[in-house]
Amino acid sequence: MTNIEVVCIDDTNRPNEVPTSRWVKKGKKYHIVEIAKMMAQGGVYGCKLAEIDNDDLAPYQYFRLSRFAISLGIFDEEEMLEEIDISELTEVLVPAEQTNA
Known part of the structure; x- marks a missing residue:
């Protein structure tokens, strides 16, 4: 997981x-x-979150991946963010045929 x-x-x-x-x-x-x-x-990537369970809200179980950024750490009071590059996450993707999305 x-x-x-x-x-x-x-x-x-x-x-x-x-x-x-x-x-x-x-x-x-x-x-x-x-x-x-x-x-x-349309084939966009989505994700499920540990904090929100929307499994009973079909077809809204996934959030668009573009809604999120990976935190790079906190510098003073400003948090640096980097958009998610899906090509770096290919090893954790669930094959489309295993999902209902």
Whole structure:
């Protein structure tokens, strides 16, 4: 199981079907536990988070991977962030045929 610490950089465009209590918040840290290609959303990559269980909210079980950045550490009061490069995560991807996304 994957356990990548990330920071939410985009919490916009929440679907009405997803309660605000089960949606990501910009600036908050999360842990990615699964990554998959979401064929129903045009093949973009999505992820499941340890902190939010949306398994019962089909087809909204995954959050777009582009909503997150990997933390590079804290320098003074500013946190450095780097967007996720999916090519570096290929070894942790779940094959599309194993997902319902």
